[in-house]
Amino acid sequence: MDFSFSEEQEELRKIVRSFLARHSTEAEVRRISGGGEGYDPAVWRRIAGELSLQGLAVPEEYGGSGFGYAELGIAFEEMGRALLCAPYFASVALAAEALLRSGDDRAAKDLLPGICAGDTVATLALTEEGGHWTEAGVRLAASHVGGGWALSGIKTFVPDGHLADLLLVVARAADGISLFAVDAAAPGLTRTRLPTLDQTREQARLEFVNTPARLVGRAGAAWPGIERTLATAGILLAAEQVGGAAATLAAAVEYAKVRAQYGRPIGSFQGVKHLCADLLTELESARSAAYGGLWALESGDEREIRIAAALAQVYCSEVCTRVAGGSIQVHGAIGFTWEHPAHLYFKRAKSSEVLLGSPAHHRELLAAGLGL
Amino acid sequence: MMELQFGADVADFREEVRTWLAEHLVGEFAAHRGVGGPTDGEAWEVRLAWDRELSAGGWLGIGWPEEYGGRGLGLLEEIVFEYEYARSGAPFRATGNGVDLLGPMLIAMGSEEQKRRFLPRILAVEELWGQGFSEPGAGSDLAAVRTRAVLTPSRRPSGPDTSLDGGEWVVNGQKVWTTFGMHADWLYVLCRTDPESRRHKGLSMLLVPADQPGVEIRPIRSLAAQDEFAEVFFTDARTSADMVVGEVGQGWRTALGTLGIERGATLLPLQLTFEREMESLLELAREKGALDDPMRRRSLLDAWISVRIMRTTNLRTVAELLQGRAPGPQATTAKLYASTNHQRMGHLAMEIAGAAGQIVGNGYGLDTRQRSFLLSLAETIYGGSSEIQRNIIGEQVLGLPRDPRPA
Numbered sequence: 028m029d030f031s032f033s034e035e036q037e038e039l040r041k042i043v044r045s046f047l048a049r050h051s052t053e054a055e056v057r058r059i060s061g062g063g064e065g066y067d068p069a070v071w072r073r074i075a076g077e078l079s080l081q082g083l084a085v086p087e088e089y090g091g092s093g094f095g096y097a098e099l100g101i102a103f104e105e106m107g108r109a110l111l112c113a114p115y116f117a118s119v120a121l122a123a124e125a126l127l128r129s130g131d132d133r134a135a136k137d138l139l140p141g142i143c144a145g146d147t148v149a150t151l152a153l154t155e156e157g158g159h160w161t162e163a164g165v166r167l168a169a170s171h172v173g174g175g176w177a178l179s180g181i182k183t184f185v186p187d188g189h190l191a192d193l194l195l196v197v198a199r200a201a202d203g204i205s206l207f208a209v210d211a212a213a214p215g216l217t218r219t220r221l222p223t224l225d226q227t228r229e230q231a232r233l234e235f236v237n238t239p240a241r242l243v244g245r246a247g248a249a250w251p252g253i254e255r256t257l258a259t260a261g262i263l264l265a266a267e268q269v270g271g272a273a274a275t276l277a278a279a280v281e282y283a284k285v286r287a288q289y290g291r292p293i294g295s296f297q298g299v300k301h302l303c304a305d306l307l308t309e310l311e312s313a314r315s316a317a318y319g320g321l322w323a324l325e326s327g328d329e330r331e332i333r334i335a336a337a338l339a340q341v342y343c344s345e346v347c348t349r350v351a352g353g354s355i356q357v358h359g360a361i362g363f364t365w366e367h368p369a370h371l372y373f374k375r376a377k378s379s380e381v382l383l384g385s386p387a388h389h390r391e392l393l394a395a396g397l398g399l
Numbered sequence: 400m401m402e403l404q405f406g407a408d409v410a411d412f413r414e415e416v417r418t419w420l421a422e423h424l425v426g427e428f429a430a431h432r433g434v435g436g437p438t439d440g441e442a443w444e445v446r447l448a449w450d451r452e453l454s455a456g457g458w459l460g461i462g463w464p465e466e467y468g469g470r471g472l473g474l475l476e477e478i479v480f481e482y483e484y485a486r487s488g489a490p491f492r493a494t495g496n497g498v499d500l501l502g503p504m505l506i507a508m509g510s511e512e513q514k515r516r517f518l519p520r521i522l523a524v525e526e527l528w529g530q531g532f533s534e535p536g537a538g539s540d541l542a543a544v545r546t547r548a549v550l551t552p553s554r555r556p557s558g559p560d561t562s563l564d565g566g567e568w569v570v571n572g573q574k575v576w577t578t579f580g581m582h583a584d585w586l587y588v589l590c591r592t593d594p595e596s597r598r599h600k601g602l603s604m605l606l607v608p609a610d611q612p613g614v615e616i617r618p619i620r621s622l623a624a625q626d627e628f629a630e631v632f633f634t635d636a637r638t639s640a641d642m643v644v645g646e647v648g649q650g651w652r653t654a655l656g657t658l659g660i661e662r663g664a665t666l667l668p669l670q671l672t673f674e675r676e677m678e679s680l681l682e683l684a685r686e687k688g689a690l691d692d693p694m695r696r697r698s699l700l701d702a703w704i705s706v707r708i709m710r711t712t713n714l715r716t717v718a719e720l721l722q723g724r725a726p727g728p729q730a731t732t733a734k735l736y737a738s739t740n741h742q743r744m745g746h747l748a749m750e751i752a753g754a755a756g757q758i759v760g761n762g763y764g765l766d767t768r769q770r771s772f773l774l775s776l777a778e779t780i781y782g783g784s785s786e787i788q789r790n791i792i793g794e795q796v797l798g799l800p801r802d803p804r805p806a
Contacts, residue, residue: 031719294799297786304793311712316708319711342708390700399681399699
């Protein structure tokens, strides 16, 4: 384990950051999130074509570039920093990862190349009305019909569910929890976009009525792969959260340097300075939590990965929201306006806190990992 | 447990460290695993004996030049050693003041004579050192030191263990919070050598022998009923003219170098101490059924998280140092985070200990948990208080404007 990034990895960070500085400007973020379009397909294609980010950590045999999770974490951190509006988390952290963990080599060979190339937008549909990220929460029914499978039931809070071309759906079959691939154009599927508090990330409600589906992996054997997918996604989300928190703290600090009251910059008052120092301390600690997760993924140690993922989700979720809220506080009244970008980051942070299950849920996963 | 991976080039060295520790950390020493801390004077004599054992094995000052008794090894070997040392649970070294603070300062800024005179005796555990920085009127505001030193012609035919050529410094004033001051043979003292000077200017770093009539060292009892620090009174105390480290009038620069070292020196051993405390706290929590209580369960998990985050933060810094890079912001925020969270952990431990935690042994005898809890109160004060840390983070890392300073 290195516990630091190599020069090549830092170089990747620069490239991604500079690309996003041009293509995910505040104006773009507002245009896309305000219009409810979800993403800019032209930018999405360039992210695939020029930077190959969709397949960054996917092995070459499945159409990816075969880099590791440290590189992927860097991409997520930079996207969080730029508040990129795109189905990247859904496609890469959830769908591609679920395929890789499904143990279904044929499905991976069929479906991953399209995701890596940016031609297929994909997502994972797991949560239902109860909003649980657990095996017991899966009720949508899968039944064997003729030579194939059909799904009936409801999925909701599905990230980019109405934008995706490919849905990986977790369902309950007679044998137990199973994973299915569903084409977005499949009959019996109704998709409804859900207006979100965090307008930079889209969610949808999906209704399945005897919708034909392709079984991925073995029937009844999907849950361990899904659990592992959620661990990976949790670590990558933590990296994204850290990127967002870093951006919002930097903005607050810059503001504290120039905004004057009582004849001097507010950042010279300890009340403000010490708040910023506390926020940086928490941010750097969150960075340790997220990076620790990335290095655990690189190590391949399954117990470590579970622990590090739960830890990253508990800590980064709470802290990054606090940092984003602290940034609004430092900005004062201007930070409370629609016009100022601080709320975009705050809402992304607050929403991300529960995107993969609440901190309380992850605390219990941590406790389980530690045998407590 | 995630481990630092070291390259094949230090595999032999790592094995040497492990083997030596396994062979020597036995008997009385092994019985004192995990004992002591940077300000914890527990089992002093055993720890001192252990340091002599380390010294005999050539394990003190391994990064120091060979001509002064060190082994001339690089940062990588030092980190490997500290890492294995911490893993072994060996007692917290009693010689930190000399080996980790003064020694590096002398190597960086001392004269050739000073290095030859002092460094080998530090490594041989023949002379112990105490730090004379803080004063009653100069705590966080260290630049307010008033202890004076005046260069005068020699008066005495024989004096303390110093050369009297070229006159001597006469020191008057008071220092305080000198950690392990009662054990010190020598003190490094920040003095005002230019009486007309103010603040950071006109200060000098003097090396002063403790065993002389002009130096009186009185222990100060801490709230944990330990005499781990002292106040030092200088009344016409003397030291020879060449006992100034760095240039006369440049003592502030010399002191700042030491403070930087102070923040980095004890990273890994302390980390492992916290991890052991956490394990023992979880054990206690199991016994007491505290894990079944939702509030305490949450607090325990959060405490575990904080200790793991400290570890990753430290490893990030170590990895950057090994790469030859300047450590990132986490190296500066780590102290504030660790001290705050360790204190919180102490409160939680006392809460879980419950009624039994109220009772101490005879003579105010504290158990490990009580001791650690009470001593943790100092962690947000020494080595730069949390408030000073926040100023440093705000001004030096984030680049915020300085507080207005008094004219």
